[in-house]
Structures are given as C-alpha cells and as structure tokens.
Amino acid sequence: MRISPTKFISLLFLVLSVFYLYTAYNIQVFAFDENAPFNARTFPIYLGWAGIILSSLKIILPEKITTEVNHKHLDYKSIIYLIIISLIYAAVILKIGYFISTSLFLFASYYFLGERRWGLMFILSFPFVAAFMYLLHGLLNIYLRDPFLKYIGVMG
Amino acid sequence: MIEGILIGLSTALSLTNILMVMVGCFAGTIIGMLPGLGPMTAIALMIPITYGFDPSTGLILMAGVYYGAVFGGSTSSILLNAPGIPGTVATAFDGYPMAQQGKAGKALAIAAYSSFAGGTISAIFLLVAAPSLSKVSLAFRSPDYFALMILGLTAISAFSSKGQFLKAMMMVVLGLMLATVGQDSLSDITRFTFNNMNLTDGISFVLIVMATFAMSEALTIIFRGKDPNRAAKQISLTELGSIKVNKEETIKMAKTIPRSSILGFLIGVLPGAGATIASFLAYGMERNYVNEEEKQKFGKGSVHGLSAPETANNAACSGSFVPLLTLGIPGSGTTAVMLGALLGFGIQPGPRLYQTNPEIFWSVIMSMYIGMVVLLILNLPLIPYIARILAVPRNYLIPLILFFSVTGIYLMSFNNFDIFLMIGIAVVATFLRLYDFPMPPLILAFVLGGLMEETLRRSLLISDGSPNFLWDRPITLIILLITITIVGWQIFSTFRKKN
Numbered sequence: 001m002r003i004s005p006t007k008f009i010s011l012l013f014l015v016l017s018v019f020y021l022y023t024a025y026n027i028q029v030f031a032f033d034e035n036a037p038f039n040a041r042t043f044p045i046y047l048g049w050a051g052i053i054l055s056s057l058k059i060i061l062p063e064k065i066t067t068e069v070n071h072k073h074l075d076y077k078s079i080i081y082l083i084i085i086s087l088i089y090a091a092v093i094l095k096i097g098y099f100i101s102t103s104l105f106l107f108a109s110y111y112f113l114g115e116r117r118w119g120l121m122f123i124l125s126f127p128f129v130a131a132f133m134y135l136l137h138g139l140l141n142i143y144l145r146d147p148f149l150k151y152i153g154v155m156g
Numbered sequence: 157m158i159e160g161i162l163i164g165l166s167t168a169l170s171l172t173n174i175l176m177v178m179v180g181c182f183a184g185t186i187i188g189m190l191p192g193l194g195p196m197t198a199i200a201l202m203i204p205i206t207y208g209f210d211p212s213t214g215l216i217l218m219a220g221v222y223y224g225a226v227f228g229g230s231t232s233s234i235l236l237n238a239p240g241i242p243g244t245v246a247t248a249f250d251g252y253p254m255a256q257q258g259k260a261g262k263a264l265a266i267a268a269y270s271s272f273a274g275g276t277i278s279a280i281f282l283l284v285a286a287p288s289l290s291k292v293s294l295a296f297r298s299p300d301y302f303a304l305m306i307l308g309l310t311a312i313s314a315f316s317s318k319g320q321f322l323k324a325m326m327m328v329v330l331g332l333m334l335a336t337v338g339q340d341s342l343s344d345i346t347r348f349t350f351n352n353m354n355l356t357d358g359i360s361f362v363l364i365v366m367a368t369f370a371m372s373e374a375l376t377i378i379f380r381g382k383d384p385n386r387a388a389k390q391i392s393l394t395e396l397g398s399i400k401v402n403k404e405e406t407i408k409m410a411k412t413i414p415r416s417s418i419l420g421f422l423i424g425v426l427p428g429a430g431a432t433i434a435s436f437l438a439y440g441m442e443r444n445y446v447n448e449e450e451k452q453k454f455g456k457g458s459v460h461g462l463s464a465p466e467t468a469n470n471a472a473c474s475g476s477f478v479p480l481l482t483l484g485i486p487g488s489g490t491t492a493v494m495l496g497a498l499l500g501f502g503i504q505p506g507p508r509l510y511q512t513n514p515e516i517f518w519s520v521i522m523s524m525y526i527g528m529v530v531l532l533i534l535n536l537p538l539i540p541y542i543a544r545i546l547a548v549p550r551n552y553l554i555p556l557i558l559f560f561s562v563t564g565i566y567l568m569s570f571n572n573f574d575i576f577l578m579i580g581i582a583v584v585a586t587f588l589r590l591y592d593f594p595m596p597p598l599i600l601a602f603v604l605g606g607l608m609e610e611t612l613r614r615s616l617l618i619s620d621g622s623p624n625f626l627w628d629r630p631i632t633l634i635i636l637l638i639t640i641t642i643v644g645w646q647i648f649s650t651f652r653k654k655n
Contacts, residue, residue, distance in 0.1 A: 005591050006323070006591050006592075009587075009588065009591060009593070010326070013326055013330070016333075017329075020333055020348070023348060024347075027345065027347050028345065029343065029345060030343065030345075033343065036617075037616045037617055037619075037620060037621030038612070038613045038616040038617055038621070039343070040340040040342075040343050040345040040347060042612075042613075042616070043336065043608075043609040043612060043613075044333075044336050044347060044348075047329055047332050047333050047336065050329050051326070051329045051330075051333065054322060054325050054326050054329060055326060057322055058322045058323070058326065061322070064650060065320060067590075067591045067592045069590055069591065073380065074379055074380065075378060075379055075380070075381040076379075078378050078379075078381065079375055079378050079379045079586075082375065082378060082554070082558070083375075083579065083583060086558060086562070086575075086579050087576070087579060089562065089575075090562070090572045090575035090576050090579060091572065093562075093566060093572055093575065094570075094571070094572055098566065102559060102562075102563070105555070105558075105559065105562075106555050106556070106559055109554070109555030109558065110551055110552065110555055113378070113550070113551040113554060113555070114551055115549075115551040115552070120552075124552060124556075129559075132563075136205075136567075143567075144567065145570045
C-alpha cells in the first residue's frame with residue numbers, strides 16, 4: 001500500500017499532536033490552580049485535541065486534490081549544501097565573529113550555487129558585509145556583536 | 157478627525173519619515189518584483205533594520221515596503237508572467253499579453269495609475285472608517301474577541317488553502333502550538349521548553365516569520381531550481397515601449413477604478429480575504445460590467461482587465477489595515493507580520509490605539525497615502541531601470557536572502573540556538589510548502605496565539621468554566637455563526653467537487 005506524502009505529513013502531525021497533548025497534560029500547575037476553570041494546561045489541551053482531530057480527518061478522508069511533486073525536478077544537492085553551510089555558519093558565528101563568518105558564508109554559498117566569477121563573489125561577500133556592518137553599527141547605531149573585530153580594535 | 161490627520165501629517169511629513177517611505181517603496185518594489193518573494197518576506201526582511209527606529213518611523217518604513225512589494229509583484233506579472241505575489245496573479249491575465257504586444261511600458265503605467273487611484277480611494281475610506289470602527293469596537297468584550305480570532309483563523313484557512321481547508325487548519329493548530337512554547341503569561345509556568353533555557357521566553361515572532369517566509373522561500377527557489385515550469389522566463393527588458401496612456405485608455409480606467417476600489421476595500425476589511433481574492437473578484441466583476449466587444453478583449457490585453465485587479469489589490473491592502481488598527485486583529489498574513497512588528501515596538505493595536513497613540517494611528521494612515529504618491533512619482537520613471545532587477549541571478553539572490561534572515565535573528569538574541577532553530581523550522585516549512593501546506597495561517601495563528609489564550613481565559617473565568625460565553629452575547633453568536641457558515645461552505649464545496 002502506498003501512502004501519499006500529504007497523508008504521511010498528516011500522520012507525522014498526528015504523532016506530534018499526541019506528544020503535545022501528553023506533554024500538555026503533564027504541565028505542572030500550582031495546587032490552587034488545579035481545579036480552576038482555566039489554567040496553564042487548558043489551552044494546550046484543547047490544541048492537542050484539535051491537532052489530533054484535524055490530522056486524523058486528513059488521514060481518513062479521501063484526497064480530492066492531490067499534490068504531485070516530481071522529485072526528479074528537485075535540486076536536493078544544492079539544498080543540502082546550503083543547509084550544511086548555514087548550520088556551520090550558525091555554529092561558528094559566536095566563535096569567529098559576525099564579519100568573518102558571514103563573509104565566508106556568502107562566499108561559500110555563491111560557490112556551491114555554481115557561481116565562479118571570483119571578483120564579484122569577493123565584492124558581494126567581504127566588502128558587502130563590511131558596508132552592511134557600517135550601515136547598522138556606524139550609521140543606525142544598532143549594536144552588532146563581533147568579538148573578533150573588537151579584539152583587533154576595529155569595533156568599539 | 158482633522159486634528160488627527162494633522163498629527164499624522166506632521167509625523168509622516170518629517171524628513172526622516174519621508175525618506176523612510178521612499179526607501180521602503182523602493183526596497184519593497186525590488187523585493188516584491190522577484191518571483192516567490194512577496195510583501196510578507198519584504199516586511200520580514202525589514203524588521204531587523206527597524207530595531208533602532210522609533211515606532212512611527214519603523215511602521216512607516218514597513219507600510220512603504222508593503223505597497224512597494226505589491227507594485228513590484230505587478231511588474232514581474234506583466235513582464236515575465238511570473239507574479240511576485242498571489243495578489244498580482246490576475247494582473248498577469250491582461251498585463252502579460254500587453255507586454256507581448258510590445259506595450260509593456262503602457263501596461264506598467266496603467267498598473268501604476270490604477271494602484272495609485274485604488275490606494276488613494278481606499279485610504280480615504282480608511283480615514284473615515286477606522287476612527288468610527290474604533291469607537292464601535294470599544295464595545296467588544298473578551299468572548300467577542302475570542303470569536304473574532306476564531307473567525308479570522310477560519311477565514312484565512314478557507315481563503316488561502318486552494319481548496320485544501322484541512323491542511324490550512326492543521327497549520328493554524330501548528331502556529332498556535334508554537335505560540336504556547338515558553339512561559340505562560342499569567343502563572344509564569346514554563347511550557348514545552350524541555351528544560352532548555354533558550355525557550356523560556358518562547359519562540360520569537362521574527363524567527364518564525366524569517367524561517368517560514370524569507371528562508372524557506374529562498375530554499376524553495378533553490379529546491380525547485382530544476383523544475384522546467386518554474387524556470388524564469390526571459391524577456392527583453394530593453395524594449396518596454398512608451399509609458400504614455402492615451403485618452404481612450406484613461407476613460408476606460410476612470411470607469412473601472414471606482415467600482416474596483418470599493419470592492420477591493422470591502423474585501424480587504426474581511427478577515428482572511430485580502431488582495432488575492434479582491435483582485436480575482438474585481439477581474440470577474442469587471443468582465444461582467446463591460447460590453448460584449450470589451451469582453452472579448454479580456455485575457456488578450458484589455459485595459460479594464462488590467463486596471464481592475466491592480467486597483468482592487470491596492471485597495472484591499474488599505475482595507476486589511478482596518479481590523480488591525482481598530483480591533484488589533486490582523487486580517488491577513490501581511491498585517492499579522494505588521495502586528496508582530498507593532499508588538500515588538502511595545503504597541504498594542506486595538507480600539508485604544510486611536511486614543512493612546514494617535515500619532516502612530518494617524519501617521520500610519522497618512523504614510524500609506526504618501527507611499528502611494530511616492531510609488532507613482534518615484535517608481536514610474538524608474539520602471540525601465542527597476543525591471544533590470546529581474547535579471548539578478550539566483551546564485552546571488554538566495555545567499556543574500558539567507559544572510560538577511562540570519563542577521564535578523566543574530567541581531568535580536570546574539571545566540572546561535574535561535575539560528576539553529578530557524579534553520580530547522582525553515583527546512584520543515586520548505587517541505588510543507590512543497591505539498592501545499594499554506595504558511596499564512598500558521599503566521600496568523602502564531603501572532604494571535606497569546607491573545608487568543610488570554611481572551612479564552614477571561615471568558616471562561618467570567619462564565620465559571622461554562623461554554624455559555626459562546627452564545628450569551630449577540631455579537632459573539634453572530635461572529636461564531638459566520639465562522640460555522642465558512643466551515644459549512646468548505647464542507648459543502650468539498651462534497652460538490654466529489655459529485
């Protein structure tokens with residue numbers, strides 16, 4: 001039996017709703033609030049049940065409109081590269097600072113998306129980020145934390 | 157009201173704010189023009205920039221971006237037949253055939269004049285309707301607000317789901333679930349944090365918007381990059397033709413604009429409806445109004461067919477501000493993003509905004525009108541140059557969108573947990589979009605989640621836990637009956653399709 005992707009997503013949503021409802025019932029409330037008409041559990045419990053009912057209906061009822069996606073037309077390779085680069089970027093941003101991590105992220109993203117004009121890639125990464133930082137930090141006075149630039153004395 | 161208008165004008169006409177409207181319109185036009193990126197993404201990308209601004213200036217910038225993005229969406233509809241936003245799909249029906257006939261410049265000018273006229277007429281309606289509705293909405297109590305939010309969420313699900321109501325309702329529940337993460341507003345009990353300190357304050361609204369719109373849209377563009385149906389169509393952007401509109405075309409526009417403006421504004425006021433429905437309805441209505449000879453031109457480059465949806469979608473944009481400013485309840489995904497931004501500035505929109513922060517209330521309304529003027533005088537002569545933006549390769553565009561998204565979150569919290577969370581939500585949202593699970597209901601539900609729980613809490617406490625509050629007051633009952641009608645209509649139309 002082949003399950004459609006929409007029904008599979010609905011099934012995942014059903015599991016999520018069951019887990020959410022279980023967690024909702026286990027929310028610790030104050031003793032005096034336990035039997036109150038409304039406490040911290042009430043709304044999440046309603047939501048949990050709503051999620052279960054809606055996802056069950058989606059699974060049970062026949063699909064009138066099916067969403068067809070041709071997987072041959074999906075560019076999995078580029079998206080996986082982009083997600084990995086983004087995760088690395090998130091992991092190092094605090095350690096090596098905003099300027100270097102962002103510039104490298106942009107440069108690497110251009111490269112993995114197939115760009116090879118090195119000069120343009122460079123301009124749209126390092127100088128571009130520097131200009132953007134100047135706009136935020138220098139002109140708009142929006143604090144931008146960068147321990148590395150602070151260490152070398154570029155930022156105050 | 158005159159005093160209010162003067163307050164609004166004096167705020168909106170300050171040098172900084174005029175500059176912000178111009179920057180907003182320009183940036184919005186560019187972002188809205190890029191297929192796949194709409195006003196919600198444009199506004200979301202602007203949020204980090206407004207951190208350092210005072211609330212009026214920030215909102216004025218966002219209002220400019222909103223109108224600019226709608227106009228930009230029309231440009232890509234006309235030139236590429238690739239609508240930047242759903243609200244400009246109907247624009248392509250007659251705009252693109254005109255462009256193919258070598259009258260792209262004229263089509264863009266008609267779109268700009270119609271947008272301006274639609275926006276102007278609806279701004280006048282807003283000016284009159286908003287204060288009156290503010291007074292009426294002071295009579296609203298917690299059960300009415302709760303019912304109104306249920307109506308808004310049901311309506312947006314019905315209208316944005318392309319016939320897949322259950323999917324949209326699942327997104328509503330998911331949005332509400334995400335809104336419950338963190339401390340409970342009354343008891344301070346933490347919920348669904350799983351002992352993670354980073355979640356104690358809940359998930360940030362900016363994070364959700366960036367993840368589900370800006371970032372997931374960028375990922376979707378890359379993901380579907382090999383799809384031949386979605387590949388960007390090439391058009392000569394150097395031969396746009398004249399932007400002059402002749403007398404006959406002006407007369408045609410003059411007939412279409414008033415009726416489409418009224419329709420657009422009224423549709424915009426309805427919760428969940430908005431620019432897309434307004435533009436389609438206006439197109440359909442116009443086709444019924446014109447004579448047989450004009451009717452034959454529809455779909456082949458009709459001035460009426462282009463002017464009607466363009467007028468209506470701009471009028472609907474103004475209309476959608478009515479429930480936001482008067483009730484504090486956004487009627488569309490875009491105004492939900494605006495509500496999030498307002499809350500970020502520490503402003504609670506609603507009937508009292510008119511009294512407590514008149515300068516914000518009026519300056520937003522006035523800046524909308526100024527935005528229209530700026531769009532007309534700034535963008536129209538720049539159309540040939542702006543059109544070249546459509547040639548920006550995605551290899552540069554996508555990383556820049558990701559960069560703005562991450563920067564927005566980093567500026568807000570300076571921790572990388574939020575960036576990881578955003579990437580995770582964006583990946584999930586990308587797959588959900590792939591299978592037509594709509595994101596606007598999720599955003600609206602996330603924004604309304606806290607307020608909805610609060611009004612339900614008050615209603616239940618007042619009625620001592622009884623559900624009687626749902627039918628005790630006539631306003632609540634009427635709103636709930638409308639909601640039931642919408643749900644009933646969805647069920648009926650599903651069965652009708654089956655038969």
